[in-house]
Amino acid sequence: MAIAVSSVAEVCAGARRASRALAALDSATRNRALEAIAAALEAREGEIVEANRRDVDAGEEAGLGDALLDRLRLDPQRVRAIAAAVRAIAALGDPVGEVIEGRRLENGLQLRRVRVPLGVIAVVFEARPNVAIDATALCVKSGNAIVLRGSSSAAHSNAVLVEIAARAASEAGLPHGSINLIAGGGREELAELASCAESVDLVIPRGGEGLKRALQQVATVPVIYAASGNCHVYVDAAADLEMAEEIAFNAKVQRPGVCNAAETLLVHEAVAAGFLPAIAQRLTGAGVVLRADERTRALLGETEGDAERDAERGGEGIEAAVEEDFATEYLGMTMAVGVVDSLEEAIDHIARFGSGHSEAIVTRDLGAARAFQMAVDAACVYVNASTRFTDGGEFGMGAEIGNSTQKLHARGPIGLRELCTYKYLIDGDGQIRA
Amino acid sequence: MAIAVSSVAEVCAGARRASRALAALDSATRNRALEAIAAALEAREGEIVEANRRDVDAGEEAGLGDALLDRLRLDPQRVRAIAAAVRAIAALGDPVGEVIEGRRLENGLQLRRVRVPLGVIAVVFEARPNVAIDATALCVKSGNAIVLRGSSSAAHSNAVLVEIAARAASEAGLPHGSINLIAGGGREELAELASCAESVDLVIPRGGEGLKRALQQVATVPVIYAASGNCHVYVDAAADLEMAEEIAFNAKVQRPGVCNAAETLLVHEAVAAGFLPAIAQRLTGAGVVLRADERTRALLGETEGDAERDAERGGEGIEAAVEEDFATEYLGMTMAVGVVDSLEEAIDHIARFGSGHSEAIVTRDLGAARAFQMAVDAACVYVNASTRFTDGGEFGMGAEIGNSTQKLHARGPIGLRELCTYKYLIDGDGQIRA
Secondary structure (H helix, E strand, C coil), X not given: CCCCCCCHHHHHHHHHHHHHHHCCCCHHHHHHHHHHHHHHHHHCHHHHHHHHHHHHHHHHHCCCCHHHHXXXXXXXXXXXXXXXXXXXXXXXXXCCCCEEEEEECCCCCEEEEEEEECCEEEEEECCCCHHHHHHHHHHHHCCCEEEEECCXXXXXXXXXXXXXXXXXXXXXXXXXXXXXXXXXXCHHXXXXXXXXXXCCCEEEEECCHHHHHHHHHHCCCCECCCCXXXXXXXXXXXXXXXXXXXXXXXXXXXXXXXXXXXXXXXXXXXXXXHHHHHXXXXXXXXXXXXXXXXXXXXXXXXXXXXXXXXXXXXXXXXXXXXXXXXXXXXXXXXXXXXXXCCHHHHHHHHHHXXXXXEEEEECCXXXXXXXXXXXXXXXXXXXXXXXXXXXXXXCCCCCCCCEECCCCCCCEECCCHHHEEEEEEEEEEEECCC | CCCCCCCHHHHHHHHHHHHHHHHCCCHHHHHHHHHHHHHHHHHCHHHHHHHHHHHHHHHHHCCXXXXXXXXXXCXXXXXXXXXXXXXXXXXXXXXXXXXXXXEECCCCCEEEEEEEECCEEXXXXXXXXXXXXXXXXXXXXXXXXXXXXCCHHHHHHHHHHHHHHHHHHHHCCCCXXXXXXXXXXXXXXXHHHHCCCCCCCEEEEECCHHHHHHHHHHCCCCECCCCCCCEEEEECCCCCHHHXXXXXXXXHHCCCCCCCCEEEEEEEHHHHHHHHHHHHHHHHHCCCEEEECXXXXXXXXXXXXXXXXXXXXXXXXXXXXXXXXXXXXXXXXXXXXXXECCHHHHHXXXXXXXXXXXXXXXXXXXXXXXXXXXXXXXXXXXXXXXXXXXXXXXXXXXXXXXXXXXXXXXXXXXXXXXXXXXXXXXXXXXXXXX
16 A cells, blocks of 8 residues: 555655645654554564565675675564664654744734644665664654655565555554655656655655765755764863773774764874874774874874885775875774864864764863864764764654754754744734734 | 955855854854944945946836836935844844753763854845845844845945945954855856855845746755745634734735735635625725635626626726636735635645745634644744734844745744754763763
């Protein structure tokens, strides 16, 4: 029932119709639908794993890398984790209907600004089938209809997951058309989806820079890019160096493949000699390749000969950085390292190379902390903490659908509230404008 | 100094640099700059009127209509009103730095979500020179740099107004590059501005549907369309008919050329016979042309012959409506009128034809009011009040730069807060993620 053989425009128009009924549903019905989805996923676990095996087999045949295959794979334990995540979303507070603010105007009009669902949200994602259910649960909870467009390499998994969710939700009282999957995974369907402005209110891509560029070419519907991040840790002249080492190491190594991991370490020249040898040893010891500027290499005793030696042993250890290295989001075990002369130089560097995601300063100097937080233009600006905390769950917002590095509508974690808009309700007793 | 002979990209890059310094300026400095702008406009009133006369003369020669010429014209009184509006904006509260919310996380991290300027805002406007200063004042107050792109038919007026504002602001301590005008008014400059994503954070067009369509073709920068509205007044079965008459008349006639004026009157069939004759007489008596559906015309005793008679006297009075009439934003003295069988039919009609701006129900029935406010998907949904109140000033938000009919970021009046984004500031004492 979920995967109708309809055009993209028809699917979206159906979602639009469903969204009107969804917006009026009470919270209890939406939560019952989420519980039904979780239960159905558990009940049909075998079917899901079987469908997923077909995708994984095809992926192996097509020569997908181990990391991609791992993200694609579902086993019974993972299916149960997906169901548990749905229940966790059900347990969150309802964003819909929240009165954000209100007042009585001079003329007696009573004004309320009330949070309401956006309407229809399209989520475009790559070969991680769990995203289909995570995104669906967030949309159901926030009263939105969802149109999913997954990768063709997860086609069987997505089809069965969305069919299960749509059927369970419908039986629990959600309007037909609330949960939809676009079967065709081609660029043509993407373009049609992203330009269906009459029926789609927002497109959220969950994928890399290639997907982002593809969407920028074609989208007329508003898009929030849940982009990756080029995050920095800046170790100030007044830093507690032990704390700085823990934070820099954590920000890089604790989970290097995610958007809030640090990609660049900047160190004030006043503490560079005392700080860099220890952190460099710890990072390289953990397997991190450092792309270091000239001053860093000089402090670490690296010479041209060493660099050649590094190259011989396959690029591990410490390499000479070129400018491009400071602009790169490695999402892996590589880190650019540079020495700066001042706090201002660090701020300028971040303004030039940062992607506006998460930036951290380590310092005991209140003035430096204040200046850094004021001047750095990013979603999250940390003092004396790891960039790794940028996360809806960590921030107390519940689950998230991604992290926005853009400034409009949602900046930072995109949680339930960010999947909503608002409307003004104005109650009068005959007021007219003079 | 404001109108540099630079490329659009250069102007925007300069605005980006200025925006970084602007974001750190305190409120007092920004208010001093606004006062300086107001004083300079008053002091150089003669120059402004003289420059404007050249535009008006050229407009008359080019055969511009009276309404356009009136919007273009500046006299000493209007210049003083513009200066007064700048002072009124200075007197508003500062949106920048407001802590929207905050909490202490389990791990001791202190989290604040703080309002900050968007950065660089481009305002594209048509031949109303006062918009140049209104928009500039709103951007200065909210800590944003502004890039203005006006119509070529107001080129002389805009040039002198922006030169005055930029010089006064700079002398009062605002960074150079905070206030900019793009001299070339062609479509090429518009495209360059709207795709300058590295330097421009938001484009706000103030103009009609033609400008909107032109921007949709080329914009890669986020755009908030301050669009016109197709607003409805629905007179319910349980309406107080005297109140309904006052509200419908006010919503149409009080200022028909603005976006929150009503374009369609919907009447429940139970009260149509009692309501329509009186309101039709009052509206047509004020010069409004009614485009009425068949049931309305029958109730008003209009026949085919009457329609022919109407056509003979130049289309005044009551005409037969076609479907297109219900989709039209007249922005003038025309109103579509229809009879509906139920509240649900009214809601469906609004969903189909409305533009999501301002919608009103007149009723004494609490259930109908509640259902209407829940189901109608618009920025502002009124019960027993005129749609004409949708306005930042009326809502207690201070001045506005327009009204948004889109759902992302800003819905309804776009005031100072809507010209801002936010960032998360997170203060720790060494927290790392486990």
